[in-house]
Amino acid sequence: MALAASPLAAAAHAAEPLRVLAWVGYADPDIVKTFEQQHQCKVEITTIYSDVDLWQKVSHNNGQDFDLFAVNTAELQRYIRMGLVQGVPTAAVPNLAKQLPRFRDLRAIPGLVHGSTVYAVPYTYAEMGLIYDRKQIAQAPNSISALWDPRYKGKVVAYNGGTHNFSLAAISLGLKKPFQLSARDWPAAVDQLIALRRNVTGFYIDPDESVDLFRSRKASLMFANYGRQQLQLLQAAGVDVGYVIPKEGALAWLDCWTITRGARNRTLAAAWINYMLEPEPGKVLRTRHGLDNTTSAAPEDSPEDRLLWLEPVDSEDRRNLLWARILAGDRASKVLAP
Structure with missing residues (x-):
């Protein structure tokens, strides 16, 4: 060599x-x-x-x-x-x-x-920021906690993926290592994602699906797993939207x-x-x-935007298994069952 x-x-x-x-x-x-x-x-x-x-x-x-x-x-x-x-x-x-x-x-x-x-x-x-409808939300949300805000119940669109969603939950809880959850972190993260599921009107896989959901459900807020690509698609579709990096940082x-x-x-x-x-x-x-x-x-x-570069996670398999249970509507004890 x-x-x-x-x-x-x-x-x-x-x-x-x-x-x-x-x-x-x-x-x-x-x-x-x-x-x-x-x-x-x-x-x-x-x-x-x-x-x-x-x-x-x-x-x-x-x-x-x-x-x-x-x-x-x-x-x-x-x-x-x-x-x-x-x-x-x-x-x-x-x-x-x-x-x-x-x-x-x-x-x-x-x-x-x-x-x-x-x-x-x-x-x-x-980066995976927040997209918001300017007509429904006058002031840009500055925190990831907006996804859980009861004012937006039934008006939130989120990503259908366990790996990123557990990291998102960890960030919202203020955990120091969102990619490596400890044994005591899992129950809190599960509770947080169950709460997210209850606040969300629909989950998407790809950018086009996110645009369809945002428009058809008249959503006010979205976790943008594909970042500004989704922003451009929504703007091209004629939706008056803004984009923001939350204060906690963005994946x-x-x-x-x-x-x-x-x-x-x-x-x-x-x-x-x-x-x-x-x-x-x-x-x-x-x-x-x-x-x-x-x-x-x-x-x-x-320059003040805080970006959290993706790192290998504790267990993609476990995150995706637990997420599937959450999405199915299981209660926390069943989600966490072996």
């Missing part, structure tokens, strides 16, 4: 394509073409559609089939544990200095740095570029990461795909 980091190795592999795994919108054809022209190389883009799809592709041949990929900070941890990724040569990524302050200190973002090794570089993100996913252990050209992979931090790729993310980049602040962003 030491040879792959040298300029000589980069030249030796110049004829081989850079193999990139990317989500929809992360590597549009015109963006890829510019990189190819700048570096006189070919890039092969393989599009991924789910975390499961990504894991299968990277792990299939022990990280040998691709050079780099985009992954969120929570999922990144298992690739590190399994030895499927290697450190990013940050000296070859000078555009790190162009990143916004909250992304510049890589050690401050959980899971990016292990020991002295930087495993990933932030690229794009979205947020952060996708980063990381290099596989089997990368044939580590230098070119680092050049790709550096290029993705240039203004044009960031502009495309925002204007075409409604995604925030890590180098330029959106007009509506505030």
Whole structure:
């Protein structure tokens, strides 16, 4: 692997394509073409559609089939544990200095740095704020507790997912570790989600469904699991809505570029990461795909907004099992039963 980091190795592999795994919108054809022209190389883009799809592709041949990929900070941890990724040569990524302050200190973002090794570089993100109907709620809600406010009973739309909902409940309860619930935290979190269920008019899975629910139920408030993407969809549908990050903070996913252990050209992979931090790729993310980049602040962003980057949770299986029971209407004792 030491040879792959040298300029000589980069030249030796110049004829081989850079193999990139990317989500929809992360590597549009015109963006890829510019990189190819700048570096006189070919890039092969393989599009991924789910975390499961990504894991299968990277792990299939022990990280040998691709050079780099985009992954969120929570999922990144298992690739590190399994030895499927290697450190990013940050000296070859000078555009790190162009990143916004909250992304510049890589050690401050959980899971990016292990020991002295930087495993990933932030690229794009979205936070899960609150969307509210301006005609029904005159003043923007400033707390996540608004989802439980009896004034909005039957007017709240929420996400149908146990993993995020237990973290949401933990945040609303003021728990210090929303991703790692202790034995004594579970009963309180269950009670909180039962109360949420009673306040909600409907739960959604995808963004389009959330828009349909919000409009058809004449909802006043929504937990936006997909963030500003949902805001844009509602505005496009003619709904007068606002968006806010609650004072307790918002759950947020952060996708980063990381290099596989089997990368044939580590230098070119680092050049790709550096290029993705240039203004044009960031502009495309925002204007075409409604995604925030890590180098330029959106007009509506505030440095005071507190974002809680997703981390691996205690047990996805348990969270989803208990959530299914809550959704079915079970009482707390039955929800918590073995």
